[in-house]
Amino acid sequence: MVKAVVGANWGDEGKGKITDMLAQQADIIVRFQGGANAGHTIVNNYGKFALHTLPSGVFYGHTTSVIGNGVALNIPVLMEEIKSITDRGVPMPRILVSDRAQMVMPYHILLDQYEEERLGGKSFGSTKSGIAPFYSDKYAKIGFQVSELFEGEMLKEKVERVCEQKNVMLEHMYHKPLIDPGELFATLQEYKNKIEPFVCDVSAYLNQAMKEGRTILLEGQLGTLKDTDHGIYPMVTSSSTLAAYGAIGAGIPPYEIKEIITVCKAYSSAVGAGAFVSEIFGEEADELRRRGGDGGEYGATTGRPRRMGWFDCVASKYGCRLQGTTDVAFTVLDVLGYLDEIPVCVGYEIDGEVITDFPVTCKLEKAKPVLKTLPGWKCDIRGIRKYEDLPEKCRDYITFIEGQIGYPITMVSNGPGRDDIIHRKSSIK
Ligand code: GDP
Numbered sequence: 001m002v003k004a005v006v007g008a009n010w011g012d013e014g015k016g017k018i019t020d021m022l023a024q025q026a027d028i029i030v031r032f033q034g035g036a037n038a039g040h041t042i043v044n045n046y047g048k049f050a051l052h053t054l055p056s057g058v059f060y061g062h063t064t065s066v067i068g069n070g071v072a073l074n075i076p077v078l079m080e081e082i083k084s085i086t087d088r089g090v091p092m093p094r095i096l097v098s099d100r101a102q103m104v105m106p107y108h109i110l111l112d113q114y115e116e117e118r119l120g121g122k123s124f125g126s127t128k129s130g131i132a133p134f135y136s137d138k139y140a141k142i143g144f145q146v147s148e149l150f151e152g153e154m155l156k157e158k159v160e161r162v163c164e165q166k167n168v169m170l171e172h173m174y175h176k177p178l179i180d181p182g183e184l185f186a187t188l189q190e191y192k193n194k195i196e197p198f199v200c201d202v203s204a205y206l207n208q209a210m211k212e213g214r215t216i217l218l219e220g221q222l223g224t225l226k227d228t229d230h231g232i233y234p235m236v237t238s239s240s241t242l243a244a245y246g247a248i249g250a251g252i253p254p255y256e257i258k259e260i261i262t263v264c265k266a267y268s269s270a271v272g273a274g275a276f277v278s279e280i281f282g283e284e285a286d287e288l289r290r291r292g293g294d295g296g297e298y299g300a301t302t303g304r305p306r307r308m309g310w311f312d313c314v315a316s317k318y319g320c321r322l323q324g325t326t327d328v329a330f331t332v333l334d335v336l337g338y339l340d341e342i343p344v345c346v347g348y349e350i351d352g353e354v355i356t357d358f359p360v361t362c363k364l365e366k367a368k369p370v371l372k373t374l375p376g377w378k379c380d381i382r383g384i385r386k387y388e389d390l391p392e393k394c395r396d397y398i399t400f401i402e403g404q405i406g407y408p409i410t411m412v413s414n415g416p417g418r419d420d421i422i423h424r425k426s427s428i429k
Pocket of ligand 1: 007016017293335413414415
């Protein structure tokens with residue numbers, strides 16, 4: 001049984017918490033795309049952790065954590081992350097890394113920084129983790145697979161060939177120091193020694209696990225609106241954030257993904273540049289940012305303040321549709337308890353016309369939010385475990401949003417912990 005946990009919006013919806021919770025009943029948790037550019041925050045018995053590369057199931061003794069072929073694998077970051085959790089008392093997790101995963105090279109990180117510098121005010125707001133240069137090289141067919149680390153002679157020759165090309169760019173475009181192929185080769189030998197114990201034919205492993213009836217979770221990074229094809233291009237990430245890509249990035253048949261749990265946050269936040277129609281500013285935004293998430297809405301990887309906004313039904317309906325949602329997990333609802341009234345974006349006004357279908361980026365830039373205001377419930381809902389025990393106005397907020405997005409909200413998260421979850425029967429399902 002394969003389930004995917006993915007985001008409907010710009011990321012930071014609380015996927016880490018939902019994956020960590022579902023991992024209690026899972027055997028294998030797989031990262032299938034993205035890299036160390038975004039983070040999941042997880043709160044559990046061991047403390048609070050920000051994960052970047054490891055899947056959110058690493059805290060359990062019974063799970064296997066898999067890094068699929070679709071991931072941008074940064075080996076030093078992975079090693080550092082393993083150390084950061086084991087140093088804090090988490091038992092060494094069982095980790096498998098696909099032999100077909102490609103590696104983020106040191107020059108990818110440099111080129112990402114240099115390009116952002118060059119673009120200046122027109123930059124994409126990259127986290128400078130090397131992700132865009134990494135995926136460009138992967139599709140330009142000059143990336144390095146983990147498997148290549150074990151072929152010394154071929155690797156040496158390829159390192160020289162790729163360095164020649166990178167050095168032209170470094171010298172003439174960025175005016176920066178050149179890469180020494182010998183040094184790079186030595187770094188790759190270190191990578192080889194570090195990664196060797198984890199390397200595996202992940203696709204074969206997962207196919208066997210499916211035959212044995214194991215439960216597999218595919219954990220997405222970011223959300224629909226950051227998908228390269230279906231997101232707010234070009235202010236997107238460089239890999240697909242959709243559940244469908246889970247099949248490719250893990251190496252399993254698409255029809256095996258039976259449940260797609262799309263995580264939607266009860267309000268909006270976004271990082272980086274790009275249109276954000278329901279965005280709010282000033283004191284209103286500061287207060288929501290301060291109260292948001294678990295300890296404020298600041299990036300798990302970069303610490304930068306997130307942009308804030310009201311819940312966006314247009315973006316979320318689209319986000320859920322592209323994911324192929326079977327269930328919505330509606331998160332961080334507890335944070336809204338301070339508001340007298342809660343505005344929700346129910347449409348976009350573009351050139352005098354109101355639409356509810358999410359448009360292409362050039363139209364999106366012109367969109368103004370059409371807001372509807374719902375009454376707040378003005379109390380703390382943390383600790384509630386039964387849907388019926390939620391205040392009526394809170395249930396009204398949930399059903400209103402469910403009606404707007406058209407996908408069943410079957411889980412409501414009212415706190416950062418594993419147990420802060422309310423299961424709910426939806427009339428849609
Ligand atoms: P992810 O990247 O989608 O996993 O999301 P992040 O980790 O960036 O953001 C989610 C943040 O909200 C984390 O700090 C979580 O601990 C926290 N969180 C998740 N669910 C809830 C919730 O229901 N209520 C509150 N207050 N915080 C939550």
